[in-house]
Amino acid sequence: MKTLRVIAVGWLIHFKIMSRSPFAIGVGATWPIVNATLAYFMYRAGGYPQTLLYASLGSAVAGIWSMAAIDASGAIQRQRWWGTLELLVGAPVPFALVLLPMAVAIASAGIYALATTLLWGRLVYGIPLPLEHAVAFVVAVPVTIASIGVLGFALGMTLVRFRTASHIGNSLEYPVWIASGLLFPLAVLPAWSHPISLALAPTWGMRALLHSALGGRAWLDIAICLGLAAAYTAFGIALLERFMDSARRHATLSLT
Amino acid sequence: MTNLRIFFVGGLISYRALFNWLNPWIFVPTLVVGPIFQVLFFAYLGRAAGVESDRFYVIGNALQLAALPGLFAMTFTITGERYSQTLGPLLASPANRAVLFLGRALPVSANAAAVCVIAFVGGAVLLHVTLPAASLPSLAVVIAATALSCTGFGFLGGAIGLRIRDAVVLINLLDAALLIFCGVNIPLESLPDWMRAVGEALPVTHGLAAAREIADGATLGDVSHLLLAELAVGAAYAAVGYALLRYLEQAARRNASLETA
Amino acid sequence: MAAVIEAHDLKRTYKTTTGVVRRKPLEVEAVRGISFAVERGELFGLLGPNGAGKTTTIKMLITLLLPTSGTARVLGHDVEREPREVRKRIGYVFGGDRGLYERLSALDNLRYFAELYGVSGRRQRERIGEVLELVGLTGREKERVEGYSRGMRQRLHIARGILHDPEVLFLDEPTIGVDPVGARELRATISELVRAGKTLLLTTHYMFEADTLCDRIAVIAKGSIVGQGTPTELKSGVTDGRVTEIEVFGVDDAAVERLRAIDGVTAVAVEEQEQKQLLVVQTTGARELTQALLTELGGASVGRVSSREPTLEDAYVALVTAE
Numbered sequence: 019m020k021t022l023r024v025i026a027v028g029w030l031i032h033f034k035i036m037s038r039s040p041f042a043i044g045v046g047a048t049w050p051i052v053n054a055t056l057a058y059f060m061y062r063a064g065g066y067p068q069t070l071l072y073a074s075l076g077s078a079v080a081g082i083w084s085m086a087a088i089d090a091s092g093a094i095q096r097q098r099w100w101g102t103l104e105l106l107v108g109a110p111v112p113f114a115l116v117l118l119p120m121a122v123a124i125a126s127a128g129i130y131a132l133a134t135t136l137l138w139g140r141l142v143y144g145i146p147l148p149l150e151h152a153v154a155f156v157v158a159v160p161v162t163i164a165s166i167g168v169l170g171f172a173l174g175m176t177l178v179r180f181r182t183a184s185h186i187g188n189s190l191e192y193p194v195w196i197a198s199g200l201l202f203p204l205a206v207l208p209a210w211s212h213p214i215s216l217a218l219a220p221t222w223g224m225r226a227l228l229h230s231a232l233g234g235r236a237w238l239d240i241a242i243c244l245g246l247a248a249a250y251t252a253f254g255i256a257l258l259e260r261f262m263d264s265a266r267r268h269a270t271l272s273l274t
Numbered sequence: 275m276t277n278l279r280i281f282f283v284g285g286l287i288s289y290r291a292l293f294n295w296l297n298p299w300i301f302v303p304t305l306v307v308g309p310i311f312q313v314l315f316f317a318y319l320g321r322a323a324g325v326e327s328d329r330f331y332v333i334g335n336a337l338q339l340a341a342l343p344g345l346f347a348m349t350f351t352i353t354g355e356r357y358s359q360t361l362g363p364l365l366a367s368p369a370n371r372a373v374l375f376l377g378r379a380l381p382v383s384a385n386a387a388a389v390c391v392i393a394f395v396g397g398a399v400l401l402h403v404t405l406p407a408a409s410l411p412s413l414a415v416v417i418a419a420t421a422l423s424c425t426g427f428g429f430l431g432g433a434i435g436l437r438i439r440d441a442v443v444l445i446n447l448l449d450a451a452l453l454i455f456c457g458v459n460i461p462l463e464s465l466p467d468w469m470r471a472v473g474e475a476l477p478v479t480h481g482l483a484a485a486r487e488i489a490d491g492a493t494l495g496d497v498s499h500l501l502l503a504e505l506a507v508g509a510a511y512a513a514v515g516y517a518l519l520r521y522l523e524q525a526a527r528r529n530a531s532l533e534t535a
Numbered sequence: 536m537a538a539v540i541e542a543h544d545l546k547r548t549y550k551t552t553t554g555v556v557r558r559k560p561l562e563v564e565a566v567r568g569i570s571f572a573v574e575r576g577e578l579f580g581l582l583g584p585n586g587a588g589k590t591t592t593i594k595m596l597i598t599l600l601l602p603t604s605g606t607a608r609v610l611g612h613d614v615e616r617e618p619r620e621v622r623k624r625i626g627y628v629f630g631g632d633r634g635l636y637e638r639l640s641a642l643d644n645l646r647y648f649a650e651l652y653g654v655s656g657r658r659q660r661e662r663i664g665e666v667l668e669l670v671g672l673t674g675r676e677k678e679r680v681e682g683y684s685r686g687m688r689q690r691l692h693i694a695r696g697i698l699h700d701p702e703v704l705f706l707d708e709p710t711i712g713v714d715p716v717g718a719r720e721l722r723a724t725i726s727e728l729v730r731a732g733k734t735l736l737l738t739t740h741y742m743f744e745a746d747t748l749c750d751r752i753a754v755i756a757k758g759s760i761v762g763q764g765t766p767t768e769l770k771s772g773v774t775d776g777r778v779t780e781i782e783v784f785g786v787d788d789a790a791v792e793r794l795r796a797i798d799g800v801t802a803v804a805v806e807e808q809e810q811k812q813l814l815v816v817q818t819t820g821a822r823e824l825t826q827a828l829l830t831e832l833g834g835a836s837v838g839r840v841s842s843r844e845p846t847l848e849d850a851y852v853a854l855v856t857a858e
Contacts, residue, residue: 020656023650023656024650024651027646027647027650028647028650028651031636031639031643031646031647034638034639034643035636035638035639038638038639039638045446048446048447048450049446049450052450052453052454055454056316056319056453056454056459056460057319057323059459059460059464060319060320060323060325060459060460061322061323069323099633100633100634100635100636100637101629101631101632101633101634101635102633102634102635102636104594104599104627105627105634105648105695106651107599108597108598108599108622108627109622109648109651109652110619110622110623110651110652110653111650111651111652111653116651188303188304188308189303189304189307189308189311191308191311192308192311192312192314192315193307193311195315196311196314196315196318201315201319201322202318202319202321202322202323203322206318206321206322207318263601266598266599266600266601267601268550269549269600
C-alpha cells in the first residue's frame with residue numbers, strides 16, 4: 019500500500035505543479051481547440067454531425083497526448099533545470115514510482131484540454147455531447163488519460179538516458195494521433211498499420227469515449243485500454259532500471 | 275569584413291550551439307519525421323472528411339512547415355540566449371545588430387527550405403502524389419521565397435520573445451494561426467472573409483497560392499505577383515521585428531528589463 | 536570500527552567531444568584516484584578550487600554517478616552495487632537556487648520528498664514540523680518557494696535532506712551565494728547536526744568555513760587529494776615560515792617566476808585586484824627574504840609590503856599550486 023501512496027502523492031504534487039504553470043495550461047488547453055477547429059471545418063464539408071463530435075473528442079484526446087508526449091520530454095528536462103532530477107533519482111524509492119505518477123499527472127492536465135475543447139465545440143459550433151453510457155464515459159476519461167500518461171512514461175524513460183530524446187517526443191505527436199485513430203477512423207489508414215494501432219492504448223481509450231458517448235461496447239474498450247496500459251507499465255519499469263544504470267555510468271543525470 | 279564574419283560564422287555557431295542541429299538524433303525527428311507526419315495527418319483527415327485531395331494537403335502543409343524553423347529557431351535563439359545568459363554579453367557587444375541577427379537568419383532560412391522540401395518529398399512519395407516535372411524548378415523558387423518570408427516572421431517572434439517570458443506559447447499560437455488562416459488545410463475560398471483577410475497578412479498564404487497554381491501548370495511569371503507579396507509580407511515582419519528589437523533594447527537599458535523579462 | 540564513509544582510489548572520467556562537424560572524442564579525468572575515510576560523528580571537509588572534482592566525488596558517494604574505477608562504501612554498503620541501501624541512509628544537500636519546486640509551498644516540497652525518502656505516513660506531519668523547527672522556517676512553510684531568499688532556500692534544502700533522519704549527510708557548497716548573516720546561521724545549524732551525532736561530509740571553497748567547521752579536511756586539486764588532516768595539521772605544513780604580501784602595480788609572469796626561483800620561497804600566488812596585484816609569497820625558514828623579493832621585482836612599482844603568520848588559506852594555496 020505504500021507503493022500506492024507514493025504514486026498518489028507523486029501524482030498530486032506534479033498535477034499541482036502543472037496546474038500552476040500558465041504555459042502548460044495555456045498551450046495545453048488551446049492547442050486542441052486549433053485541431054478541433056480544423057477538424058470541424060473539414061468535417062463540416064462532409065456534413066455528418068456525429069463526425070463533429072468525433073472531431074471534438076478526438077481533438078481533446080489528441081491534446082492530451084501532445085501534453086503527455088511533449089511535456090514528458092519537457093518534464094524530465096524541467097526537472098534537470100530545476101535541479102530536482104538528481105534528488106528524485108537519488109531517492110530510495112525506485113525511479114519508476116517517481117516517473118509514472120509524473121507522467122500520469124501531465125496527462126491529467128489534459129483534463130483542462132478536454133473541458134475547453136468540448137466547451138468550444140458546444141458554444142461555437144453547437145456540437146452536443148450525448149452520453150449514451152454516462153458512467154462508462156466518466157470512467158473512460160481517467161482511463162484514457164492514464165493510458166496516455168503511461169505511454170508518456172515509456173517515452174520519458176528514454177529521456178533519462180538520452181538527452182536528445184525530447185525531440186523525438188515532439189515528433190511523436192502526429193504519429194500517435196494518426197495511429198490511434200483520434201481524428202479519423204482507422205479504416206482510412208493502410209491495412210498494415212492496423213496492428214500497430216490496436217496495440218496502442220490511446221486507440222482503445224478513444225473508442226471507449228466514442229462508444230460511451232454514442233453507444234457501443236465501451237466497457238470492453240475500457241478493459242482493453244487498461245490491460246495494454248498495465249503491460250506498458252510493466253515493460254517500462256523493467257527497462258527503466260537498466261536505463262538508470264546507464265545514466266549513472268554516462269553521467270547524463272544532472273547535465274542540462 | 276568583420277560584418278561578413280559575424281554574419282556567417284556567428285550565425286552558424288550560435289545556431290549550432292542552441293540547437294545542436296548537427297546531431298542526427300535531433301535533426302531526424304524534428305526536421306524529417308515530425309514534418310512528414312504532419313503532412314500525412316492532414317492528408318488522412320482530408321480523406322476521412324472527403325474534402326480536397328492528397329495533393330492539396332501535401333503542398334499546403336509542406337509550405338506551412340517552412341515556418342517551423344523560422345518561428346522556433348528565432349525565438350529560441352533569443353530566449354535560449356537568455357537562458358544561457360549569453361544574451362546580455364551579446365547585446366553588449368559592439369557587433370552591428372542588423373548583421374548579427376540577420377546572420378542567424380541565414381541558416382534558419384536554409385533550414386526552413388530544407389524542411390519544406392523534405393516534407394514535400396516525403397508526403398509525395400508516401401501518398402503517391404505526383405507533380406509535373408516542369409513545375410519543380412518554379413516550386414523551388416517559391417519554397418525559397420516562402421522560407422525567407424517565414425524567417426522574417428520568426429524575427430518578430432524573436433523580438434517579442436525578448437520581452438515576454440513564455441514566448442513559446444505565443445509561437446505555438448502563431449504556428450496554429452498559420453495552419454488555420456493561410457489556406458493550408460482549408461481552401462481560402464471556404465474561409466469566412468475575416469479569416470481570409472487575416473491570412474493575407476500572414477506569411478505562407480501567398481507563397482502557397484503560388485505553389486498551388488504552379489502545381490496546376492502556371493509559370494513563375496504568372497505567379498510573380500504572389501511571390502512578391504510573400505516576400506513583402508516577410509520583409510515587413512522582419513522590419514517590424516528589427517525595429518521592435520532595437521526599441522526594446524533601448525528601453526531595457528533604461529529599465530533593466532531585458533534579462534529578467 | 537569501520538569508517539562511515541570510505542573511498543578507495545576513486546576515479547571518474549568523462550567522455551565529451553570537440554569539433555563542429557567532425558567530432559573527436561575527448562576524455563576528461565575529473566577525479567584521479569581519491570582515497571579517504573570519514574569516521575562516525577566527524578565533520579569532514581573537501582576543500583578545493585572550482586573544477587577540482589569535489590562535486591564529482593560527492594556524486595559518486597551518493598550513488599548518482601558510477602566511478603570509472605575504484606570503490607566506495609557508505610555505512611558498509613557499496614555505492615555501486617547497493618545504491619538503494621545507501622540512499623535510504625544518506626541525505627544530500629547542495630547549494631544554489633535550484634533543487635526545489637518553485638511553484639509549490641515549502642510544505643508541499645517537504646511532503647513530496649518525505650514520501651520519496653520513505654518517511655512513514657503517520658510520522659510525516661510530525662517530522663516535517665521537527666525539521667522546519669530545526670532550520671528555523673516554522674511559520675513560513677505555506678509560502679511558495681519562489682518567494683524565498685537564497686538563505687531560506689538553503690535552510691529548506693537542509694530540512695529536506697534530513698527529513699528521513701539519515702545517519703550521514705552530504706553537503707555540496709551549502710553556503711554558496713548566501714549573505715554573511717545567513718551563512719553564519721547555516722553553519723550553526725550544520726554544527727548542531729554534528730552535535731546530534733550525524734556524520735557530515737562537506738565540500739566548500741571557503742577557507743574559514745572549512746577551518747571553523749571541519750574536524751578534518753582533505754584538499755583536492757585537479758582531481759587528486761594534495762593534503763589531508765585536521766586544520767591545525769594542515770596549517771603546520773606552512774607555519775615554520777612566514778607569508779609576505781606585496782602590492783604591485785603591473786608585474787609580469789616572468790617576474791613572478793623569478794620570485795618562485797628564490798631559495799626559500801615555497802609558493803607565490805597572484806591576486807588580481809582592480810588596478811593592482813597582490814603577491815602572496817610563502818617562505819620557509821627564519822631568514823628575512825623581503826629584500827630578496829623586492830630586488831627580483833626590479834623596476835615594478837611596489838605599494839604596501841606586509842608580513843604575517845600563515846593561515847589555512849595559505850596552506851591551501853601552497854598545496855593547490857604546488858606542482
